[in-house]
Amino acid sequence: MSATQAPATATTKAEPGSRLPAWVRNLGSGTGGPLVGLVVLCVALFIATPFFLTANNLLNILDQVTILGILALGMTFVIITAGIDLSVAAVLALSMMILGWTSHNAGWPLWLSIIAAILVGGLCGLASGLGITVTKLPPFIATLAMLSIARGTANVITDGQQIVGYPEWFTALSTERHFGFLTITALVLIVLLVLGWAFLRYRPGGRAVYAVGGSAEVARLAGIKVKQVTTGVYVLSGLLAGLAGVVLAARLDSSQPSAAVGLELDVIAAVVIGGASLSGGVGRVPGTVVGVLIIGVLRNGLNLLSVSPFVQQIVIGVVIALAVMVDVLQHRSD
DSSP states (O other): OOTTSOOTTOOOOOOTTTTSOHHHHHHTSTTHHHHHHHHHHHHHHHHHOTTTTSHHHHHHHHHHHHHHHHHHHHHHHHHHTTOOOTTHHHHHHHHHHHHHIIIIISOOOHHHHHHHHHHHHHHHHHHHHHHHHTSOOOHHHHHHHHHHHHHHHHHHHTTTOOEEOOOHHHHHHHHOOBTTTBOHHHHHHHHHHHHHHHHHHHSHHHHHHHHHHHOHHHHHHTTOOHHHHHHHHHHHHHHHHHHHHHHHHHHHTEEOTTTTTTHHHHHHHHHHHTTOOTTSSOOOHHHHHHHHHHHHHHHHHHHHTTOOHHHHHHHHHHHHHHHHHHHHHHHHHO
8 A cells, every 4th residue: 555545444524413323314214113113102002901902993993094094195295295285184174065065955966976076175286286386385385275265165165064964875985894894995095005106116207206306406407397296296185185085974974164173283294204204305105104004003092091182182293293303313314
């Protein structure tokens, strides 16, 4: 070795966040961290209550997370593009009321009312997307405005009154178990999750979603139609919110304008807990599934332990804060 050659042990300046513990740097990568958290949560609840790990309770959890899962799938696409959709729960309620009013008051056949409800959700998503891409509103403001508009419209339709009573075949979609464990609504969720995973992983459109979230300007220079992709993910979120409204109407056998108040927080929490980054460009459907199960299992376990709903809100808030903290620490270490 020549005298001028730098020694192999020469030190370099540490990157910001490199002194963070390895477990913190790796916690947000993939679905490993959230999956470990889900297993620990299940073990803790199994020890705390003998009713948790029963067949009936596990099936109840599957049914209870169906709506959350449908909404979280759409939110995953939105958050990957570095956006956020605060309107999903309100759009769900609006779609429920469209379903009920058109089928009960306007005399439409129920199948047509279902289509109308889903399309109304898509129109709400389109309005939010255009507000973001055309008028340059921040996603937070555009979807917050849509939250207020959709929730208000849902109440105006029937002056705040619920609509009760659907055909038996409709409610059976969420109550009748096929093969002893699977309802049609749960099957719909599973199919949607598989399609969403396959799209993001294998289709050029999925890669475009990640590119927009990573850097909208770089994506534009690469020939990606950023405005179309951004608007599209909000339309998708709206369509899935409309579908979730139909599913919830089947579960409740009614349409209620006050349905799903605050559910958007659980949806965002599930996606972030599952490893998606609020900064954009990061997120996977399997991670979202784990996040949805964490929220569903946590709420179910707290109910089994007779924990007050008000305390449950505190717990969910702490979980959201911890998930975002891990996301921030992960980005500092990158």
